[in-house]
Amino acid sequence: MRDGPDIAYVAALIGDPARANILTALMSGKALTATELSGEAGVSLSTASSHLSKLEAGGLVRARKSGRHKYFSLASDDVASVLEALMGLAAGTRQLRTRPGPRDPELRRARVCYNHLAGDMGTRMYRCLLDRGILIAKGDLLDLSEAGRAFVGTFGIDLDALPRSRAPLCRDCLDWSERQAHLAGQLGRAMLARMEDLGWARRVAGTRIVRFTREGEAGFAETFGAVEQRL
Amino acid sequence: MRDGPDIAYVAALIGDPARANILTALMSGKALTATELSGEAGVSLSTASSHLSKLEAGGLVRARKSGRHKYFSLASDDVASVLEALMGLAAGTRQLRTRPGPRDPELRRARVCYNHLAGDMGTRMYRCLLDRGILIAKGDLLDLSEAGRAFVGTFGIDLDALPRSRAPLCRDCLDWSERQAHLAGQLGRAMLARMEDLGWARRVAGTRIVRFTREGEAGFAETFGAVEQRL
DNA sequence: CTCATGGTTCGATCTTAATCGAAGCATAAC
DNA sequence: GTTATGCTTCGATTAAGATCGAACCATGAG
Numbered sequence: 001m002r003d004g005p006d007i008a009y010v011a012a013l014i015g016d017p018a019r020a021n022i023l024t025a026l027m028s029g030k031a032l033t034a035t036e037l038s039g040e041a042g043v044s045l046s047t048a049s050s051h052l053s054k055l056e057a058g059g060l061v062r063a064r065k066s067g068r069h070k071y072f073s074l075a076s077d078d079v080a081s082v083l084e085a086l087m088g089l090a091a092g093t094r095q096l097r098t099r100p101g102p103r104d105p106e107l108r109r110a111r112v113c114y115n116h117l118a119g120d121m122g123t124r125m126y127r128c129l130l131d132r133g134i135l136i137a138k139g140d141l142l143d144l145s146e147a148g149r150a151f152v153g154t155f156g157i158d159l160d161a162l163p164r165s166r167a168p169l170c171r172d173c174l175d176w177s178e179r180q181a182h183l184a185g186q187l188g189r190a191m192l193a194r195m196e197d198l199g200w201a202r203r204v205a206g207t208r209i210v211r212f213t214r215e216g217e218a219g220f221a222e223t224f225g226a227v228e229q230r231l
Numbered sequence: 232m233r234d235g236p237d238i239a240y241v242a243a244l245i246g247d248p249a250r251a252n253i254l255t256a257l258m259s260g261k262a263l264t265a266t267e268l269s270g271e272a273g274v275s276l277s278t279a280s281s282h283l284s285k286l287e288a289g290g291l292v293r294a295r296k297s298g299r300h301k302y303f304s305l306a307s308d309d310v311a312s313v314l315e316a317l318m319g320l321a322a323g324t325r326q327l328r329t330r331p332g333p334r335d336p337e338l339r340r341a342r343v344c345y346n347h348l349a350g351d352m353g354t355r356m357y358r359c360l361l362d363r364g365i366l367i368a369k370g371d372l373l374d375l376s377e378a379g380r381a382f383v384g385t386f387g388i389d390l391d392a393l394p395r396s397r398a399p400l401c402r403d404c405l406d407w408s409e410r411q412a413h414l415a416g417q418l419g420r421a422m423l424a425r426m427e428d429l430g431w432a433r434r435v436a437g438t439r440i441v442r443f444t445r446e447g448e449a450g451f452a453e454t455f456g457a458v459e460q461r462l
Numbered sequence: 463c464t465c466a467t468g469g470t471t472c473g474a475t476c477t478t479a480a481t482c483g484a485a486g487c488a489t490a491a492c
Numbered sequence: 493g494t495t496a497t498g499c500t501t502c503g504a505t506t507a508a509g510a511t512c513g514a515a516c517c518a519t520g521a522g
Binding site: 060137 | 235236237238239240241242243244245246247248250251252254255290291309310312313314316317318319320321322323338361368369407439
């Protein structure tokens with residue numbers, strides 16, 4: 001029965017507390033240096049370095065060196081997806097949540113998932129885009145409709161300017177706190193970036209929290225419809 | 232940055248080779264006894280028992296005892312989803328596939344994913360159901376259309392007879408080999424079961440492989456359309 | 463009842479790998 | 493050039509947990 005890819009290797013990679021902390025920190029979407037990550041993980045620089053090389057060898061993170069700094073980030077959206085899915089399991093599965101934490105409500109409301117908007121507001125935006133026919137779901141694939149291209153344009157995003165990478169334009173990603181999908185992929189990244197440019201929201205340093213301004217709340221509500229909380 | 236659910240615990244649970252083998256074996260969808268699983272994992276009965284109690288405590292597997300046997304199965308579709316996702320990472324990520332294995336092509340063609348059809352044929356069926364409007368994708372949620380109810384009925388599935396559990400009727404699940412979605416949930420389970428009833432396919436004992444008969448291939452092609460391999 | 467079988471628990475052993483500090487390298491600042 | 497900073501490598505220590513066999517419990521078969 002030992003068919004298929006060997007899960008154990010990847011899972012063990014994620015399964016160490018220090019490495020899990022590192023990966024969680026990278027879910028913020030920011031590229032972080034080894035020193036910063038050692039702090040996040042609560043571990044000495046040398047051990048962090050060792051962990052990072054393992055994560056890189058395992059294809060979970062990607063490193064770019066710039067000068068005497070080495071910046072680490074998640075290797076792909078796929079990795080972020082798996083991490084979110086694991087969080088979903090961990091949240092639902094553990095008998096007692098260790099510490100719900102004071103920041104928990106804020107995290108559930110709006111947070112960053114690698115580089116796109118997640119949490120309640122993320123899933124709300126996603127549902128709205130679907131309801132309006134801006135996005136068209138084809139199974140797990142997402143298409144941007146003609147109307148959608150227009151919408152995105154007026155929102156201030158230049159599609160042609162997006163990096164033409166291997167990564168798909170639209171993807172969905174299962175949200176651990178809402179247990180619904182939110183928008184990922186290049187477009188998801190661009191949407192969040194645009195909201196930050198507009199001054200709607202900004203990330204809280206050192207966390208995954210995204211905090212909306214008063215104007216941001218208003219703009220978001222206007223653009224993505226009424227706030228009807230889940231059905 | 233230590234916000235959100237703690238991934239490490241769950242990931243470490245999956246990350247031990249013996250436990251990973253156990254979980255992979257349970258992906259066959261069959262409930263297996265501790266003794267059988269110890270064989271699958273290549274480990275003594277006592278260690279398997281220890282692993283199983285950890286997996287149960289962690290909420291990954293569920294145990295039912297019947298007489299002096301104790302049957303283990305995956306705790307939920309969610310767990311199966313996460314395992315498939317991890318397989319996707321492991322398949323894409325590892326620099327050199329350890330051993331593609333002789334059964335690999337068969338696995339990629341048609342296999343069981345917990346209790347529904349996966350692999351090339353699984354994703355083909357899924358795409359067909361969407362194209363014909365039998366299933367309607369609403370983000371990550373799937374609805375069965377009116378036409379769909381009729382279709383499912385003529386295929387020989389009594390929807391009302393399905394267990395009315397907490398689990399959703401339709402779900403999608405990301406296929407590790409095809410990197411596309413296939414159908415999961417109660418309906419996915421029922422579809423596969425019906426195919427087995429019809430004599431279209433049967434599971435190969437001791438593996439996740441699903442092998443179609445000649446008539447099964449024909450019926451499948453007729454029911455789910457031309458065989459146009461991926462676009 | 464006795465016996466066999468499936469499973470769990472216990473204790474001891476042993477391997478793996480996480481950890482740190484110190485030393486070494488490379489790059490940038492001066 | 494010299495010095496400081498970011499990171500890696502090395503070696504030694506240590507702790508966690510995977511493993512097994514033996515003893516033990518529970519259930520079903522006879």
